[in-house]
Amino acid sequence: MDKEQKCSSTSVTENTQELCYAYWLCNIRSIGKNTVRMLLKEAGSAKAVWQMSCRDAEKLMKPLQYRHFSASRVSWELEKEYGMLEKRGIRFIPQMHPEFPEKLKDIPDPPVCLYVRGKLPDPQQPSVAIIGARMCSEYGRYLAREFGMELAGSGIQIISGMAGGVDGISQKGAVMAGGTSYAVMGCGVDCCYPPENRDVYDLLRENGGIISEYAPGTQPKANLFPPRNRIISGLADLVLVIEARKHSGTLITVDMALEQGRDVWAVPGRITDRLSDGCNQLIRQGAGIALSPKDLLQEFYGLEETENVVKEKAILKLTPMENALMNVLDLNLQTISQLYEKMAGTGIQVGIPELMNELVQLCIKGMAQQEGSCFRKRQ
DSSP states (O other): OOTTGGGOOTTSOHHHHHHHHHHHHTTOTTOOHHHHHHHHHHHSSHHHHHTOOHHHHHHHSOHHHHHHHHHHHHHOOHHHHHHHHHHTTOEEEETTSTTSOHHHHTSSSOOSEEEEEEOOOOTTSOEEEEEEOSSOOHHHHHHHHHHHHHHHHTTOEEEEOOOTTHHHHHHHHHHHTTOOEEEEOSSOTTSOSSGGGHHHHHHHHHSEEEEESSOTTOOOOGGGHHHHHHHHHHHOSEEEEESOOTTOTHHHHHHHHHHTTOEEEEOOOOTTOGGGHHHHHHHHTTOEEOSSHHHIIIIISOOOOOHHHHHHHHHHTOOHHHHHHHHHOOSSOEEHHHHHHHHHHTTOOOOHHHHHHHHHHHHHTTSEEEETTEEEEOO
């Protein structure tokens, strides 16, 4: 077989050819990261791996790996496969690519490649990973939004996993403040997980990026999420924990962050609150105490608080319905029924479910506060 024939078009640059070969290499069944690294080290490039003689390749791999390797060289249409990836708006960034994040090259078990929808974090800008409980309390929701908005409003990139609870709320807050945020997924970048965070997923594609080391089409599985946490902490300069139980998965990311030499901060909580046990324990063990976004801005980055700018940016993004609601909200708590009647009094007909959804959006944007089943303008 002429091994050059599948990626030999004169219209394809040498760099693009290498990406084609690297994409092939990183997607051979049964060949893991360590084998990919070993083959690249031995051959010098992905193209050279493709061109390896059968005898040389067989010496370097286990029997099952070699069978899949040999079969893929016959069946894989390099330019076609890589072209389909590009048509879907997905970029493939192998470790040898100049855009591959330097921060990830030196972490334990670095990914051999990344798939990206949108952008990668700007290496010239500071970044903070905000992580915490999926089933967070109202206290956690409030703080996730506050830290996400104010840090992003000061030019800090927010990294997280787009999970329900703290992760997604902080990332949405970051975008609402006019900043950028990046989600590291435990599935392919073409898969929105959890499905209820579709709005966050769409926002991040336009105002940051969706990142994964798993190939497109990979469905979310429990065993894929712990490994992705090393990328979340690896891309960050600092990891901030907002609500975590004593033995939560969030603390796996903290362990990885410490192993990578990243600073860890935590938001304290009441000692009777189980959702704060993990944070309080981290503080007891020496983590930084984050009492407000100002602590991180002033003590770690030397930046100034930009609360007014953040709020102005959020206000600019209000929908007509949200603006109408802001006109009937005041600093006193009001029930849904009271707000429904006020809206009707202004001539706006809106159903209770839709009204509730709009109020929640205002809370996420930092313009309103919820206490129990009542709402008011945020002071």
